Amino acid sequence: NAGVMQNPRHLxxxxxQEARLRCSPMKGHSHVYWYRQLPEEGLKFMVxxxxxxxxxxxxxPKERFSAEFPKEGPSILxxxxxxxxxxxxxxxxxxxxxxxxxxxxxxxxxxxxxx
Amino acid sequence: xxxxxxxxxxxNVPEGATVAFNCTYSNSASxxxxxxxxxxxxxxxxxMSVYSSGNEDGRFTxxxxxxxxxxxxxxxxxxxxxxxxxxxxxNGPSGSARQLTFGSGTQLxxxx
Numbered sequence: 032n033a034g035v036m037q038n039p040r041h042l043x044x045x046x047x048q049e050a051r052l053r054c055s056p057m058k059g060h061s062h063v064y065w066y067r068q069l070p071e072e073g074l075k076f077m078v079x080x081x082x083x084x085x086x087x088x089x090x091x092p093k094e095r096f097s098a099e100f101p102k103e104g105p106s107i108l109x110x111x112x113x114x115x116x117x118x119x120x121x122x123x124x125x126x127x128x129x130x131x132x133x134x135x136x137x138x139x140x141x142x143x144x145x146x
Numbered sequence: 147x148x149x150x151x152x153x154x155x156x157x158n159v160p161e162g163a164t165v166a167f168n169c170t171y172s173n174s175a176s177x178x179x180x181x182x183x184x185x186x187x188x189x190x191x192x193x194m195s196v197y198s199s200g201n202e203d204g205r206f207t208x209x210x211x212x213x214x215x216x217x218x219x220x221x222x223x224x225x226x227x228x229x230x231x232x233x234x235x236x237n238g239p240s241g242s243a244r245q246l247t248f249g250s251g252t253q254l255x256x257x258x
Contacts, residue, residue, distance in 0.1 A: 133246070
């Protein structure tokens with residue numbers, strides 16, 4: 032499967048624990064975007080990364096959230112000390128370049144539930 | 147005011163019906179416009195781009211009114227498989243993917 036791969040698909044954490052979400056972009060894509068989708072709300076941009084660089088993290092909460100896209104391996108979205116409000120679907124998307132025709136290729140999402 | 151606003155629905159229509167969704171956007175500098183489709187608990191996928199002159203893809207017609215900052219999607223001869231949430235997406239002036247703004251979506255259910 033050459034599409035965007037996300038794992039885990041479902042993650043349950045208790046308040047205060049850490050959540051790590053992984054994303055492998057589509058083959059040939061070097062640009063990764065993370066979005067959060069709350070129930071009844073649209074996708075909200077969080078962060079945009081290229082290999083080893085964070086290009087734009089303007090949508091990411093200042094505390095507890097971090098993202099990386101190392102030279103080798105998947106992009107990781109890390110949420111420390113999770114709270115109930117972090118429960119959401121987190122989607123990763125990729126594109127071959129930073130400018131877009133409007134088509135982002137999304138993974139199937141990681142659904143985080145915080146108990 | 148939200149950057150991209152859509153009627154959330156739900157729209158429940160019988161098979162074969164014609165249904166239209168509307169979307170308004172607030173940034174007059176927006177350059178490009180799209181409709182995405184998201185099936186229940188799945189990822190969004192690009193349905194079609196929206197061009198100034200209007201465009202059609204089979205049973206789907208998209209239109210843009212820049213003066214009114216308004217986008218529409220018309221679905222003719224609805225099929226059961228059209229049941230999904232339709233997301234209006236607007237891109238900022240730079241054309242950068244990080245400027246894509248997604249609406250909350252309009253939910254469509256096509257009934258047998």
